[in-house]
Amino acid sequence: MDNAKDWFGYDSLAFFGKVNASISHELKNVMAIISETAGLLGDLSEMARGGKPIDPEMLTSSTDSIVEEIQRGFSTIRQMNRFAHSVDTPVLSVDLMDILDLVRNLFEYLSFAGKTNLHTGEGTAAMAQTCPFILQAIIYQAVVQTFQHAGPGAQLDISVQSKNESTWQILLDGVSLKDGEVFPDDRITRMALSIGVSISYDRGSDRLAIDVPVSIGFVKGNGAAG
Amino acid sequence: METDKTVKILLVDDEVKFLKAVSDRLSIKGFDVTTAANGDDAIEAANKGGFDVAVVDVQMPGTDGSQVLKILKQNHQFIEIIMLTGHATVDSAVECTRLGAFKYLEKPYDFDKLVEALKEAYQARLQKKFESNLKRMEAIQKLSTHQSPLGLLRAMAKLDDNRK
Numbered sequence: 169m170d171n172a173k174d175w176f177g178y179d180s181l182a183f184f185g186k187v188n189a190s191i192s193h194e195l196k197n198v199m200a201i202i203s204e205t206a207g208l209l210g211d212l213s214e215m216a217r218g219g220k221p222i223d224p225e226m227l228t229s230s231t232d233s234i235v236e237e238i239q240r241g242f243s244t245i246r247q248m249n250r251f252a253h254s255v256d257t258p259v260l261s262v263d264l265m266d267i268l269d270l271v272r273n274l275f276e277y278l279s280f281a282g283k284t285n286l287h288t289g290e291g292t293a294a295m296a297q298t299c300p301f302i303l304q305a306i307i308y309q310a311v312v313q314t315f316q317h318a319g320p321g322a323q324l325d326i327s328v329q330s331k332n333e334s335t336w337q338i339l340l341d342g343v344s345l346k347d348g349e350v351f352p353d354d355r356i357t358r359m360a361l362s363i364g365v366s367i368s369y370d371r372g373s374d375r376l377a378i379d380v381p382v383s384i385g386f387v388k389g390n391g392a393a394g
Numbered sequence: 395m396e397t398d399k400t401v402k403i404l405l406v407d408d409e410v411k412f413l414k415a416v417s418d419r420l421s422i423k424g425f426d427v428t429t430a431a432n433g434d435d436a437i438e439a440a441n442k443g444g445f446d447v448a449v450v451d452v453q454m455p456g457t458d459g460s461q462v463l464k465i466l467k468q469n470h471q472f473i474e475i476i477m478l479t480g481h482a483t484v485d486s487a488v489e490c491t492r493l494g495a496f497k498y499l500e501k502p503y504d505f506d507k508l509v510e511a512l513k514e515a516y517q518a519r520l521q522k523k524f525e526s527n528l529k530r531m532e533a534i535q536k537l538s539t540h541q542s543p544l545g546l547l548r549a550m551a552k553l554d555d556n557r558k
Contacts, residue, residue, distance in 0.1 A: 189481065193453065196480035197409050200501040204415035207505050211422050226418070233411050279408070279453040320455040 175258040175299060175362070179355050183305040184255070190277040191248045198241040205233045247273045254301045259384055264294040264303075264328050264336055271307045272326070275315075282320045284311065287327040294328040294336050297383040299363045306365060309356055310340055310376055318344040331379060340376040343369065351376065400426045401516045402444055406436040406462060407451040407478065416449075416508075423509055433457025440466050445473055447496075447515045449508070452479040452486060460489055467494040472523050474515035478503070 209230050216222050250270050265288060272284045307326075314324055324342040331337040345351055352360060352367050360367055366379045403425045407413045410431055417427045428445070430436035434457050436450065448466055452459035463475050474496040479486060482500040490498050496515045499508065537549045 193481040196501050197412065200480065200503075201409060201412045201415060203502040204412060204419065204505065208415050208419050208422075211419055215422070230415070233415070237411065279458070280455050 194277040198237050201237045205230050261297045262300045275311050280315050282315045282322040284324045302359050302363050314343045317346045336380045338378040343376040402426045402446045404445040404448040406430045408454040433462045448475045463493050474519045
């Protein structure tokens with residue numbers, strides 16, 4: 169199992185499509201604001217040409233708005249680029265905080281996104297040899313389910329700690345699932361098993377723990393990195 | 395503007411800068427625009443009354459565009475609603491049409507098309523009101539031939555209740 173075809177099945181493709189759809193939605197919003205604001209500047213120019221007085225503040229706020237939206241567009245494209253490249257190498261050594269940061273950025277493009285607080289751990293970087301793309305899909309789905317249920321007013325705290333010498337533990341505090349809803353479902357369970365990740369949810373404390381092996385080579389029966 | 399009165403627009407979108415730019419442009423074109431940055435504020439503004447047309451973004455946090463569409467159509471008989479979306483799908487367009495949307499536009503759209511759609515929606519609203527008033531008059535005429543004065547008043551009150 170050493171190439172992308174072996175690692176990424178339909179579940180991965182579905183996740184890739186879902187995230188790209190949300191990014192395109194964000195970019196359309198950016199384009200719509202730029203388009204309308206440029207149109208407003210055009211309308212104001214026409215008015216000035218016709219001898220009507222124009223409030224200079226409207227010109228300033230319109231140009232500022234266009235500049236800000238261009239920056240927002242660039243930032244979105246940067247995240248899109250990070251995400252696109254996360255499938256380049258199926259398994260590699262990554263800092264888990266980088267993965268969490270990308271998931272948080274991608275998640276914010278959804279209309280129901282709430283606030284996620286990413287807590288940086290003390291000490292050494294949480295490096296793991298894993299499949300970053302599949303790990304992203306698992307964490308993303310947990311965040312999506314939480315806010316789909318709890319709404320944009322909810323908050324989620326995300327941190328990483330060392331569980332033991334061979335395992336990092338990603339903790340999501342504030343995970344909220346509907347009554348009867350389960351996490352992980354069959355699809356996420358399949359994805360987690362494929363990279364040796366185990367997931368446990370404590371409904372009482374609203375805490376989701378995702379155990380990530382420091383090296384995917386420790387996964388029993390997984391010949392991927394062995 | 396080709397209309398004989400100022401058209402009152404309720405503009406609803408969670409993108410505040412979009413709301414401001416479109417609102418300013420529509421105001422320059424002569425529309426009377428009120429903005430709402432979320433679904434709940436839109437419903438509250440509509441309850442205060444007087445809007446001819448609402449322009450509503452489909453995807454918003456909390457009460458989303460299709461919920462706003464449904465509630466406004468239920469509570470305000472003659473309001474016409476144009477839906478805007480940054481993520482058009484056949485399912486979403488069908489659902490909005492089923493709920494009574496006048497038009498469904500995809501962002502970014504041509505501003506002139508929005509203005510055209512607003513004028514068409516306003517004309518449709520006037521037509522609907524006219525037909526409703528005509529039906530009411532016909533119903534009153536029919537009732538007046540068979541009713542006592544008190545019976546006629548009661549029947550008219552019932553007619554008005556059905557129009558709410």
